[in-house]
Amino acid sequence: MGDLIDKIEQNTKIAKVTLHSVVDRQGIAAEIFSALGDHGLNVELISTSSVGRGRSDISFAVLESDLSDVVKLFETIKGNFGAGEIAVNKDRALITIYGTKLATTPGAAGKIFKVLAENGINIDMISASLTVLSIVVEQDRITSAIEAIEKEFPIK
Numbered sequence: 764m765g766d767l768i769d770k771i772e773q774n775t776k777i778a779k780v781t782l783h784s785v786v787d788r789q790g791i792a793a794e795i796f797s798a799l800g801d802h803g804l805n806v807e808l809i810s811t812s813s814v815g816r817g818r819s820d821i822s823f824a825v826l827e828s829d830l831s832d833v834v835k836l837f838e839t840i841k842g843n844f845g846a847g848e849i850a851v852n853k854d855r856a857l858i859t860i861y862g863t864k865l866a867t868t869p870g871a872a873g874k875i876f877k878v879l880a881e882n883g884i885n886i887d888m889i890s891a892s893l894t895v896l897s898i899v900v901e902q903d904r905i906t907s908a909i910e911a912i913e914k915e916f917p918i919k
Contacts (some may be wrong), residue, residue, distance in 0.1 A: 767868055768916045770861040771909055772882055775902055777807060777870050778830040779852040779887055781822040782837065784814060785846035795844060796819060802836055808897050810888045818845075822888055824899055855887060856905035858898045860912070861899055866893035875912060882911040 785791060792811075799806060808824040825833050832849065837849050865871050872891060879900070881888060884907065888899035900908050 766919045767864050767871055768860055768862045768918050770918065771912065772859045772861075773903055773905055773909060774807065774826075774857040774859075774865045775782045776827045777855040777899060777902075778827045779822055779824050779855050779868060779899060780830070780833055780837070781820055781850040781852075782841065782844065782875070784845070784847040785821050787817045789812065791819075791844055792821070796823075798836065798912060799833065802832065804833055804836070808888055808890050808899060810890055821851050824855065824888060827853065836874040837902045852887065852903040852913045853898045854898050856908075858900065858905065858908060858912075860896040860898070861894060862896075863894055865891075865896060872896055875916070878911050878915045879908055882907060884908045885913070 782795070785790060785795070796806060796809070804825065806823045807867045810822045812820050813819065814820055830853070834849060835852060837846070841849060875896065876886065884900055884904045886898050886900060
């Protein structure tokens, strides 16, 4: 698997925001992320999970410099989405792994996650496409996370 990864990028100035118990209905994601865009706020990564009974948790990563504005915005409009608590996790970092062979290598993501686990690194968020794997971890673990990945999967 020495040629699995083409490039790794990082951003150490990330915060994770979770809107808990959002109503799971058509168009809700459009409303949430349009509201952010309408206020000039960009999202680095999105992850959702169903919590049942027509509800979902929606987590997204934003730049730490935008966090205050994001929280203020959602405190005023969270009722529009039926959202409960707004949880914030500061001091996060985003690892973006690029690899043309990620899509065609069975178990590639699992192997990367295993390397992180073996090094005591917890994953806060995951997003994947055919050739990109994005992972949010605690900011103080970013260096050891990238070193562990590069040791196991040398970049070509």
